[in-house]
Amino acid sequence: MKILITGGAGFVCSHLADKLYEKGHSLILLDNLLTGNIKNIEHLISNDNVEFLEHDVQNHIEISDDVEFIFHFASAASPIAYQENPVNTLKAGSIGTINTLGLAKVKKADYLLASTSEIYGDPEVSPQSENYWGNVNPNGERSMYDEAKRFAEAATATYSRTYNLNTKVVRIFNTYGSRMQLNDGRVVTNFIVQALKNEAITIYGDGSQTRSFSFVDDTVNGIIALMESNQNDVFNIGNPNEITINELATTIINLTNSNSNIINKNLPQDDPKQRRPDITKAKKLLNWEPVVKLEDGLSQTIDWVSSQL
């Protein structure tokens, strides 16, 4: 297939592109390089059937070739990155989604939207299943991201119903692995960099908040399982192994044999207290579940981070 991936130079999409290329697809990787990095895809774009297009999805997208499948992933995605680029993030999720859906309509392409566990906000139920509607602060410091993604889901559902498009939505939970940005403030990379440098590990709040971390290979396999399925629906993709941020810090200190001590800093506004995917639906209908253990995924990530320092 000829596939367009917006956000193609980003952390998750560069791994997605690797797997789709291995499967023999032709790729157009579109990215404005705001938070994506051309280094992530340099090895791919030297191939004949992989094209890189530097473009911002908030502007009209012109593609002359046929496109059979569109992945819309373009957006800043870490709290620091989207708060540093608030209007671009808002537009990538809203106007960018409309532009890519419009393209899907014209090209008669199937469509897969990258949504996020953030659409559940600070959840009042745990684990979160796809039919939970969420608890989001519409004016909060994360709203340029989570409300834009909620709009993106609404836009996708509306285009699907109105124009009879095949659309799929993946709600991606915290994912880690190689090619993450080291300076975008995410907890896994922050802690690994701090531990490797024997600097203080910065825990925000008392560290009792939880997250469930999925290794990027598992996340990408889930996304491809959804793409290849006949399901035109919403799916959580993540790892249900829920841990506290304190436990994550201890695990990373142990894996790196670090001398780092721990300091506590203020908890950011609207930082969710818990997050854990219910993946029953993906297991049943996509025949997918994560297989990489946290220690194994973290060890691989630690090796990659140390090669970058």
Ligand code: UDP
């Ligand atoms: N966090 C932390 N120290 C850091 C960075 C993040 O304690 O140096 C916490 C953050 O407050 C949140 C969790 O780790 O509770 C995950 O943060 P991240 O930014 O990775 O992603 P989120 O799941 O909040 O979008």
